[in-house]
Amino acid sequence: MADSLFDWLALLLAKGMGLKGKLKLLQLAPPSVLRRWAIAGDLTGVSTRIQQQLATPDKRAIQQCLDWCESAADRHLVTLTDERYPFALKQITDPPLVLFVEGLLNAINGPGLAVVGSRRASVTTKELTAEWSRQLAAEGWVIVSGLAEGVDACAHRGALEAGLTVAVTGCGLAQCYPKRHYELSQQIRTKGALVSPFPPWEKPKRAYFPQRNRIVSGLSYGTVVMEAGLKSGSLITARLASEQGREVFAVPGSVAHPEAAGCHFLIQQGAKLVTEPVHISEELLPMGQPQAIEAAAVETELPLPKLLDSVGYEATAVDVVVARSDLPVEEVLEQLLMLELEGRVAQVPGGYVRLRGG
Structure with a gap:
């Protein structure tokens, strides 16, 4: 039985299990098989409640998702195994099961560059960001x-x-938050894309915004923080980008301006200081040809991210890296050398450490 959108949505909408738990289930079998096992009561290690939801999902909610998708030609549901799923996002450790997309589908495959910062940015920073x-x-x-x-x-x-x-967005695509950005969202829909991991009817919730930030950084090969205070959500995005093995850039500001303190903190932690956009392009791709990124990423992203995720910011022994990555020791040693040459890890007494921004 082929995996259908119905199967994927049944898994997405099942309550009582987080994304990481659902991704672990997908390591066992695709959604259609999981549903078949749940119907037969053979999904071991999963609560009865979850099995019941998979076996008899909320058909009304699933139909609402399908109706939303079918109501306009530029609306799409993109599942994790769909060839249209963004390559960069698929490489993170916890990619969304389903993306709701409105607009130009090719936009989500990048090459993406995240630009984030304070909601209370100065006039100068706003002008600089736009330019x-x-x-x-x-x-x-x-x-x-x-x-x-x-x-x-x-x-x-x-x-x-x-x-x-x-x-x-930090809500479903049938919503707009903030509401004053409705016109902007429609402009983006025609010259880009709106993306959400949430069903269309979901209203914005505080808990959803870290999930949004994870996707912003996951879709991107680098994250630029233009201006941010120490408690800004942009620092969460920057941290997630670093954990995902992506570059982090920060724009310095006045030491007297509290909304620049977050950028200065990031620079102290290893983010690259940038004062003009060419610095970003030169760092991510020396020839300044972003269209070449995807081809380059195919060659280098696998399985290095898996190995990189196995190296901590504290000294990590080689045998620990081997156990975490589940790769042969010869391959681990070879890839650690490559990562060291790229400046993403360093050899220290007791093993290797992951470098900030690496």
Whole structure:
């Protein structure tokens, strides 16, 4: 039995199990098989409640998702095994099961560059964000952000002047948050894409925004923090980007400006200081040809991210890396050498450590 959208949505909508638990289930079998096992009561290690939800899912909720998708030609449901699923996002340890997409489907495959920052950004930073995003979009980068006030909105608007942009939302796509960005969201829909991991009817919730940030950084080969306070959600995005093995860039500001303190903190932690957009392009791709990123990533991303995730920011013994990565020791040693040459790990007494930004 082929995996259908119905099977995927049944798994997505099952309550009482988080994303990591569902991803572990998918390591056992695809959604259609999981449902068949659940119907037969053979899904061992899974609560009766979850099995019941998979065996007899909420057909009304599933139909609402399907109806949303079918109500417009530019609406799409993209599952984790769909060939249209973004390559960069699929490489993170916890990719969303299903993406709800509205707009140009090719936009979500990048090459993405996240531009994030404070909702209360200064006028100067807002102008700088729009200009940098315009320049980077003109080079071919797809500017990814979160549709929030301040830096996010300026990043989207700047990108729209010259290229593509992707907005990842902290709610379902039948909602718009903040509501004042409805017109902007429709502009993005025509020159980019709106993306959400949540069913269309889901209203914004505080708990959803870290999930949104994880997708913003996951869709991108680098994250640029334009301006941020020490408690800004942008620092969460930057941390997630670093954990995902992506580059983090930070724009310095005045030491007297509290909304620049987050960027200065990131720079102290190893983020790359940038003062103009060319620094970003040069760092991510020396020839400034973002269209080549996907081909390059296919060669280097697998299985290095799995190995990189096995190296901690504290000294990690080689045998621990071998156990975590589940790779042969010869391959681990070879890849550790490659990562060391790339400046992503360093050899220390007791093993290896992962470098900040690596």
